[in-house]
Each structure stands twice: as structure tokens, then as C-alpha cells.
Amino acid sequence: MPVDGRVARGDATRRLVLRRAVDVASVDGLEGLSLGRLATELELSKSGVFALFGSKEDLQLATVEAAFEIFRSHVVTPASDVPPGLPRLRAVCENWLDYSEKRVFPGGCFFFNAGAEFDARPGRVHDAVAAASNAFAEFIRETAVEAVELGQVDADAEVLAFELHALGRAANADSVLNGGTHAYALARRAIGARLS
Structure with missing residues (x-):
């Protein structure tokens, strides 16, 4: 069945708006998003952008979802292709540091920033940010459990996962605040020592 041209154009416009929205939100926060701002920056009609999202909260929720897919x-996806246990654990840590260091999002790790913005604010956006962050933390934990169960790492898997998560977050925060890549080099050394 052929796709309606309007639907295809609407989907393409939605992807374009969301790609810009994740970049804006990574720097200015999810509260920094507005339908009017995105329409102006992308030279689209405000009514057309409003028709795609309906409200600022809907835009924020769609932005969180789009950011998680990019993340x-x-x-996660490249690490999932690596053998389970220690190789996968190393891969997920390296992928995460690479993602942050290469500034896939100009403001650094989208979820670090969104988490800080919404951590004490109840509501649907908070819940979406928390769900995405928790899903990644759980992936690290499951991967650490596999490594411990396979006898590749001698550690408390939950503590190990927490430490690895903390090191990635610290590298991102320090680099965004202070510039440079030294924090990533330190995190890589710390993770390497912890997983050796």
C-alpha cells in the first residue's frame, strides 16, 4: 500500500525537529525547548510543528525518546554485539565514553543533563528521563553480573556497575564543565584498572 505523501513529509519533519530538539535540550535543557524556537531555527511553520507535538510536554517526551534511541x-546496540561478560562490559564503557567525548549531543551526555534538570521535579518528563537512565544503568548491571558469573571479574556486581556508571558520569560532567578530554583519559584508566 503506498504511503500518503503528507504522512511521509510529516514523519520527515518530525525527525528533523526531534534531531534539533535533542541538540538544543542537551545544552539548554528540556525546559529550553519551545515549539516556536524550533520552528524558527528550522524555518518551519509554528502551526506545523505544533501539529506534530501538540504541547511542550509532548515535545519534551518525544525528545527524551529520540535522545534515548540515539544513545x-x-x-548499547554495538555493545550487545560483543560476547557477554567482560568483553561486553568493557565495550559498553568504551562506547559510552566515546559517545560523550565525541559530543554526539553538543552538551555532552543528554541523560546526565536531563537527569540533573528533572531529578527533583515530578511528572511525566521526570519519569521518562528516569526510565531511560535506569534502563542504561540496568544494562550495565546485567553485563557486570554476567562478567562475575562467568568468573571474569571478582567483584560485587552491583557495586561494580555503580562504580562504572559513576566514572562515566564524572568524566562527562568534568569534561563539559572544564573542557578538554583529560577526564575521559582518567575514566578509561580507572575503568581499565577496575576491570583488570
Whole structure:
């Protein structure tokens, strides 16, 4: 069945708006998003952008979802293709540091920033950010459990996962605040020592 041209154009416009929205939100926060701003920056009609999202909250929720898909494609999916246990654990840590260091999002790790913005604010956006962050933390934990169960790492898997997560977040925060890549080099050394 042929796709309606309007639907295809609407989907393409939605992807374009969301790609810009994740970049804006990574720097200015999800509260920095507005339908009017995105329409102006992308030279689209405000009514057309409003028709795609309906409200600022809907735009924020769609932005969180789009950011998680981008994050997953850079960090989780490639690691999932690596053998389980220690190789996968190393891969997910390296992918995460690469994703942050290469500034896939101009403001650094989207979820670090969104988490800080919405951590104490209840509501649907908070819940979406928390769900995405928790899904990644759980992937690290499951991967650490596999490595411990396979006898590749001698550690408390939950503590190990927490440490690895903390090191990635610290590298991102320090690099965004202070510039440079030294924090990533330190995180790589710390993770390498912890997983040796």
C-alpha cells in the first residue's frame, strides 16, 4: 500500500525537529525547548510543528525518546554485539565514553543533563528521563553480573556497575564543565584498572 505523501513529509519533519530538539535540550535543557524556537531555527511553520507535538510536554517526551534511541544506537546496540561478560562490559564503557567525548549531543551526555534538570521535579518528563537512565544503568548491571558469573571479574556486581556508571558520569560532567578530554583519559584508566 503506498504511503500518503503528507504522512511521509510529516514523519520527515518530525525527525528533523526531534534531531534539533535533542541538540538544543542537551545544552539548554528540556525546559529550553519551545515549539516556536524550533520552528524558527528550522524555518518551519509554528502551526506545523505544533501539529506534530501538540504541547511542550509532548515535545519534551518525544525528545527524551529520540535522545534515548540515539544513545542506544551509539552505546548499547554495538555493545550487545560483543560476547557477554567482560568483553561486553568493557565495550559498553568504551562506547559510552566515546559517545560523550565525541559530543554526539553538543552538551555532552543528554541523560546526565536531563537527569540533573528533572531529578527533583515530578511528572511525566521526570519519569521518562528516569526510565531511560535506569534502563542504561540496568544494562550495565546485567553485563557486570554476567562478567562475575562467568568468573571474569571478582567483584560485587552491583557495586561494580555503580562504580562504572559513576566514572562515566564524572568524566562527562568534568569534561563539559572544564573542557578538554583529560577526564575521559582518567575514566578509561580507572575503568581499565577496575576491570583488570
